[in-house]
Amino acid sequence: MKCLTCKNGEPTYGTTTFTADRDGVIVVVRHVPARICNICGEEYFDEDVSARVLQQVKEAAKAGGEVSIKEFAAA
Ligand SMILES: [Zn+2]
Incomplete structure (x- = not known):
């Protein structure tokens, strides 16, 4: 597929x-699989991946603190 943003790049898996900034907690999730455009850097997440990341963000925000750094964990 062509990148929807720059219309020239070819997003590849990486x-x-x-x-995310949720409920006053900065949540960082590392090593999230995504397709990334080689030209403009736009990132595309598969549906199951983005659902999982949002779940992790929600859990981290609930746990509280100012900054929470997580590794992506598949469901
Ligand atoms: Zn692009």
Whole structure:
């Protein structure tokens, strides 16, 4: 598939770091599988991956603290 943002790149599989600010907690999830555009760097997550990341963010925010750094863990 072509990148939807720059229309020229070819997103390929790799891993990325996902960050979110939820309920005052900065949550960082490392090594999240994603397709990344080789030209503009746009990231595309598969549906099951993004659902899992959001679940991890939710759990981390619930646990509290200011910053929470997680490794991506498949369900
Ligand atoms: Zn692109």
